[in-house]
Amino acid sequence: MIKNIQNESERICNAVQSFVDSLTPESKNYAILDFNSKERFNWHYIPKPRKGLSLLNMSDHEKLSAFKLLEALLSPSGFSSAKNIIEHEIILGKIEGSKNISKFDRDPMLYYFTIFLLNKDYNTFGIRIEGHHLSINISVYEKNIISVTPNFFGANPAHVETKNKKVFKILNNEEDISNDIFHSLNSKQLSKAIIYDEAPDDLITKTDFQININADVGLSIDLMTNNQIKKLYNLIKVYTSRSPVFYSHNLFDKLKSVSPEKIYFGWAGSPKFGEGNYYRISTPLIFIEYDNTQDSANHIHSVLRYRNNDFGANTLIEHYQKEH
Secondary structure (H helix, E strand, O other): OHHHHHHHHHHHHHHHHHHHHHOOHHHHHHHEEEOOOHHHHOOOOOOOOOOOEEHHHOOHHHHHHHHHHHHHHOOHHHHHHHHHHHHHHHHHHHHHHHOOOOOOOOOOOOOEEEEEEOOOOOOOEEEEEEEOOEEEEEEEEOOEEEEOOOEEEEEOOOOEEOOOOOEEOOOHHHHHHHHHHHHHOOHHHHHHHEOOOOOOOOOOOOOOOOOOOOOOOOEEHHHOOHHHHHHHHHHHHHHHOOOOHHHHHHHHHHHHOOOHHHOEEEEEEOOOOOOOEEEEEEOOOEEEEEEEOHHHHOOEEEEEEEOOOHHHHHHHHHHHHHHO
16 A cells, blocks of 8 residues: 555656646746645635636646646545536636626636645645636645645536436435435434534635634444444545545545544535535545525535645644654
């Protein structure tokens, strides 16, 4: 497993260098920032201008290299979801245009690629690929992945009816498995799992630099049945498996070794489509949050975060302390 993770990290390092090498000098001026810049921690999931090089301002050759980089940063399923989120802007733009409610440019080219380099040897760097409803942040230290968070996937609309009357859902597992867990809980379990009277209108942690809430609330999984625990782990895997394959496997294995009384599932709202709901999963290692309340509860925000190591911040502090 360790060797596979090292190879995965090496592929990411090579993909970053290949992406940078594909850029013109002008494009590099936008795409490359200093690793120690505060901008590295300035993440968000709303439509807005960002630091970095947008797809809009890339040549065809640069775009091809950019998507190769995106593919290297994610698992096959994560890459597929990310592409769907980007392309979903076209659908959202048409919907808003038909209702004359356009507030933002809904353009799949408004996704920004930013490389935060420490030096020119590509051993230590941060990567941010970001735009509306997508924020991928990966930190590498001395050619080792040290963080894959914050990792945000969103969808608006969450449900889209196709021409043959089928429903297309980008984040179907994030939604469906959680609803299944909720429906399986008995009244005693629900009394612990429900953490708010109403579902909040967005993620509680928003875009805070680090998790700063009392996360250990809800129903601990030692109070769940074996079948419920299995479903919860499947839901956790939906989030962890967005990231590079072997890194994700290793992270999930670590989570499986956590004591059940330290893993919590919290819920608010209704699982019925259109009524709005929220959930969170808290462990000593990661924190998952999901909200679907906006736009008549057809607008999903979901995020995977480390409890204490978004952007690899704590890992870097530990390394620097050892070196000095």
